Amino acid sequence: MIRDITIGQYYQTKSVIHELDPRVKLMGTMVFIISLFFGKSIWMYLAVTVFLAAVIKLSRVPLKFIVKGLKAVLILIIFSAAFNLFLTDGEVVVRLWKLKITKEGIYQAVFMVIRLMYLIMGSSLMTLTTTPNNLTDALEKSLGFLKVIKVPVHEIAMIMSIALRFIPILIEETDKIMKAQMARGADFENGNLIKRAKAMVPVLVPLFISAFRRANELAMAMEARCYHGSEGRTKMKPLKYNRRDRIAYAVLAVYLCGIAALNIYMGGRII
Amino acid sequence: MSIIVDKISYTYEIGTGFERQALKEVSCVIEKGEFIGLIGHTGSGKSTFIQHLNGLVRATSGSIYYDGQDIYDKDYNMRELRSKVGLVFQYPEHQLFETDIFKDVCFGPKNLGLTKADVELRAFEALRLVGLDESLYYQSPFDLSGGQKRRVAIAGVLAMKPEVLILDEPTAGLDPKGRDDILDCVKALQQETGITVILVSHSMEDVAKYVGRIMVMNDGMLMFNGTPKEIFSHYRELEEIGLAAPQVTYIMNDLKNAGLDVDVSAITVDEAKASILKALGRN
Structure with missing residues (x-):
C-alpha cells in the first residue's frame, strides 16, 4: 500500500556512484540542480540529459526506480506546466475561449516539466545511491564551518x-x-x-x-551508551577523499563550465 | 466451515528488485473445530500464510476456498470473510486506540454494522471469554499490564464472533504465567465455543500441550503436517531447521537409548511420568 513511496529510499547495489564520497554526491546534486536553471536552450537540456543518463547508467539503479519517484510530484508537474502554458505572454498560437497558448508558453511549459522531472530524478538518484547515514555524515562535515557561529x-x-x-x-x-x-x-x-x-x-x-x-x-x-552530543566524539569511519572522488570533482567542474560556456555561446536563443 | 488452501505462492515486492518468495505452493485443509498449531522459524512464512486466510494478502498464484467458495472470486465479500476469520496479529496490544477498553472491543462488531445493543452484548461476551476483570472494562487500555492488554486485543477480535480464530504468536513477550493464562484461555474458548483455532508459534512446548494437529513451515513450504506425536518423532529434522521438539521428547529418547523401555511419543510431562513409572514397574 504505502510501500510505494520511494523518495529517500536507498537502492542497494555496487557501483561507482554508490562508492563515491557522499560529499561529492551532495555537491554533484547541487551542481546539477544549478545547471538545470542556468539557461533555456535546447542544446543545454540535451547536455544535461546526457549527463544525467550517464550518471544513472553508472549507478546501476534501474531507471523505473528513479521514474517511480516522479509519481509523487505528478500533480505539481501538471499544474506548473498548465500555468506556464496558459499564462505566458507572447506570440499567440492557439486561442481557446478566454485562454490562449503562446509559443513562449509552450517552451516555458516544456522546459519547466523537464526541469522539475530532472530535479526530482537527480535528487532521488542521490538518495538511492547514498545511505541515509552517509548522507547526514556528509551534511555534518560540509556544514561543519557553521559550528563557529554556535550552530549545533x-x-x-x-x-x-x-x-x-x-x-x-x-x-x-x-x-x-x-x-x-x-x-x-x-x-x-x-x-x-x-x-x-x-x-x-x-x-x-x-x-x-x-x-x-x-x-x-x-x-x-x-x-x-553515554551519548552526549558532538563534544570529543570521533567517527568509526571518517569521510576521506580518494582518487575516485577527486576525478568526480573534476568531472563536475568540467560539466559546470561546459554548461556555462554553452549558455554564454547561445545567449538567450532557444535553438 | 472448512478452509481449503490450494497451492498458494506469494512473492513480496514483485518488480522492485527486492523480490522475495515468502510462500511456495502451500496446500492444506483446515476442518471446522480443529485446534491447529502452525510452527516455523522466524521468516519461514507463517505470518504471511495466515494473512492469506482472511484475504489481507492476496496470493500471487493458487486459490483458497472458504466454505466451498473461492475467496478470490470477483464478487466474494472480503469484509465478511474477515469477520468470519478473526486474525489476532503479533503484539496485538499495539492496535488498541480507544479511550476505554469496552469501546475498543466494540470497534470490531461496530464495523460489522450491528445495532448498538448487539455490539455491546458481543463486547461483554468477548471480554468475559478472555477472563478480564469487570472492574477494568471502563479503564484506558494503556493503563493495563502487557498480558491484560493482549487479552483486550484478543477480545476485540472475538467480539466479531469469528468461525476461525488465528493467533499469531499470542505469547510473545509474556512471562510464563501470562503465557499459560493466554493459552489456557484459548483452549477453554475453543472447547466452549467449538471455533476453529490456528495457533502460530515457534515454541513447540507451547503448542504441544494444546493442539490436535501441527503444521510445520520452513522456507515458505509446508514441511510436516500431522499430530503432535507424528511431528515430534521427526525431532532430528526439526532441529535442522532451527526448531526443537519439547524437552520431554529428548528425555524420553535418551531414556530409550539408555535401555529403559519408555514410550518416546509422550508429549506432556504427565504422559512422560506415567510412561517412565510404567517402565520402572511402579505404576
Whole structure:
C-alpha cells in the first residue's frame, strides 16, 4: 500500500556512484540542480540529459526506480506546466475561449516539466545511491564551518539521521496496524472524505503511541551508551577523499563550465 | 466451515528488485473445530500464510476456498470473510486506540454494522471469554499490564464472533504465567465455543500441550503436517531447521537409548511420568 513511496529510499547495489564520497554526491546534486536553471536552450537540456543518463547508467539503479519517484510530484508537474502554458505572454498560437497558448508558453511549459522531472530524478538518484547515514555524515562535515557561529551541526545531523531511520520503521508499522484494523473490519477505501479521515483514527492513535514509545526507548538506549552530543566524539569511519572522488570533482567542474560556456555561446536563443 | 488452501505462492515486492518468495505452493485443509498449531522459524512464512486466510494478502498464484467458495472470486465479500476469520496479529496490544477498553472491543462488531445493543452484548461476551476483570472494562487500555492488554486485543477480535480464530504468536513477550493464562484461555474458548483455532508459534512446548494437529513451515513450504506425536518423532529434522521438539521428547529418547523401555511419543510431562513409572514397574 504505502510501500510505494520511494523518495529517500536507498537502492542497494555496487557501483561507482554508490562508492563515491557522499560529499561529492551532495555537491554533484547541487551542481546539477544549478545547471538545470542556468539557461533555456535546447542544446543545454540535451547536455544535461546526457549527463544525467550517464550518471544513472553508472549507478546501476534501474531507471523505473528513479521514474517511480516522479509519481509523487505528478500533480505539481501538471499544474506548473498548465500555468506556464496558459499564462505566458507572447506570440499567440492557439486561442481557446478566454485562454490562449503562446509559443513562449509552450517552451516555458516544456522546459519547466523537464526541469522539475530532472530535479526530482537527480535528487532521488542521490538518495538511492547514498545511505541515509552517509548522507547526514556528509551534511555534518560540509556544514561543519557553521559550528563557529554556535550552530549545533552535529545534533542537527543526528536528528536528521534518526528521522530518516524512522521512516521505513513507521511505514512498516502503519502497514501492520492498518492490516490489524482491517482484520477487525475497518474500511479505509470506501466512503466520503470525512468518513475516510475518521477511519484513520484507529491507525493514527496506535502509530503515535508506538512512535513515542520508540523515541523513548531510543533516547534511553543512547543515554545508556553515554551519548552526549558532538563534544570529543570521533567517527568509526571518517569521510576521506580518494582518487575516485577527486576525478568526480573534476568531472563536475568540467560539466559546470561546459554548461556555462554553452549558455554564454547561445545567449538567450532557444535553438 | 472448512478452509481449503490450494497451492498458494506469494512473492513480496514483485518488480522492485527486492523480490522475495515468502510462500511456495502451500496446500492444506483446515476442518471446522480443529485446534491447529502452525510452527516455523522466524521468516519461514507463517505470518504471511495466515494473512492469506482472511484475504489481507492476496496470493500471487493458487486459490483458497472458504466454505466451498473461492475467496478470490470477483464478487466474494472480503469484509465478511474477515469477520468470519478473526486474525489476532503479533503484539496485538499495539492496535488498541480507544479511550476505554469496552469501546475498543466494540470497534470490531461496530464495523460489522450491528445495532448498538448487539455490539455491546458481543463486547461483554468477548471480554468475559478472555477472563478480564469487570472492574477494568471502563479503564484506558494503556493503563493495563502487557498480558491484560493482549487479552483486550484478543477480545476485540472475538467480539466479531469469528468461525476461525488465528493467533499469531499470542505469547510473545509474556512471562510464563501470562503465557499459560493466554493459552489456557484459548483452549477453554475453543472447547466452549467449538471455533476453529490456528495457533502460530515457534515454541513447540507451547503448542504441544494444546493442539490436535501441527503444521510445520520452513522456507515458505509446508514441511510436516500431522499430530503432535507424528511431528515430534521427526525431532532430528526439526532441529535442522532451527526448531526443537519439547524437552520431554529428548528425555524420553535418551531414556530409550539408555535401555529403559519408555514410550518416546509422550508429549506432556504427565504422559512422560506415567510412561517412565510404567517402565520402572511402579505404576
